[in-house]
Amino acid sequence: MDCRKMEPIVYGLKEKYSSCMSMNRVNFHAKSEWRELLSPVGTPEFVLLDSSKQVIQRWFGYTEEEEFAAVIDPLCNS
Numbered sequence: 224m225d226c227r228k229m230e231p232i233v234y235g236l237k238e239k240y241s242s243c244m245s246m247n248r249v250n251f252h253a254k255s256e257w258r259e260l261l262s263p264v265g266t267p268e269f270v271l272l273d274s275s276k277q278v279i280q281r282w283f284g285y286t287e288e289e290e291f292a293a294v295i296d297p298l299c300n301s
Contacts, residue, residue: 229286
């Protein structure tokens with residue numbers, strides 16, 4: 224899977240939801256605090272966390288914007 228296919232969707236999500244959440248890109252191969260916290264299993268992988276860094280939802284592989292919106296919209300519009 225070419226992760227670049229997800230870039231337009233991710234950039235669109237970042238713009239759409241910037242007022243209610245922040246986004247961080249984590250390198251799957253780099254050892255980091257985020258890698259330790261998330262324990263990624265593949266790439267691309269997307270993880271939605273709450274403010275206490277608990278996982279709310281994970282998406283794997285190519286994911287349509289609507290799949291993200293179904294989970295994120297209720298959180299940002301509450």
